[in-house]
Amino acid sequence: MEFSADRDYGRLVLGGSYSRGSGSLFSGLGGAAGTERVSLRAGYDFGQSLGYVSLGRQQALALRGEDATDTLGIGIRVSLNRALQLTGEYLHRAPSEPGAYQGQSPSRISIGAAFRF
Known part of the structure; x- marks a missing residue:
């Protein structure tokens, strides 16, 4: 689930989002019980579309502790x-420790739909 808000200043758009999701409970798949992500966005309004960059922090709520990383995205x-x-x-995670993503990519591509109220 993700919550997001934007403020429009003409062509400049500033915003932020908070998301929380559940992960795999199987230790062979990383042992993550879930993730939380907070990010800030700055973008340019092209009319019917918005291009943006984001900067944030993602925290994996693992079964054996917590692991937080910084994120940068477009x-x-x-x-x-x-x-x-x-x-x-496209979101890139910067690992806090070398070798933190053994067998996993530090990048993620997501596609979704959003409904405005």
């Missing part, structure tokens, strides 16, 4: 109509 949001938007984002 994304785009395209409005299909007044209420429905498609989103895409």
Whole structure:
């Protein structure tokens, strides 16, 4: 689940988001019980689309403790109509320790849909 808010200053858009998700409970798949992510965004309004960069912090709530990393991303949001938007984002995690992502990519690409109220 993700909550997001933006403030429009003409063509400049500033915003932020908070997301929390559940992970795998199987220790062979990382042993993460879930993740939390907080990020701030700055973007440029192109009319029906918004391009942005994000800076944030992601925390894996593991079964054996917690692991936090910094994140940097770029994304785009395209409005299909007044209420429905498609989103895409590339997110790169900066590991706090060398070898922190053994067998995992530090990058993530996500595609989603957002509903405006």
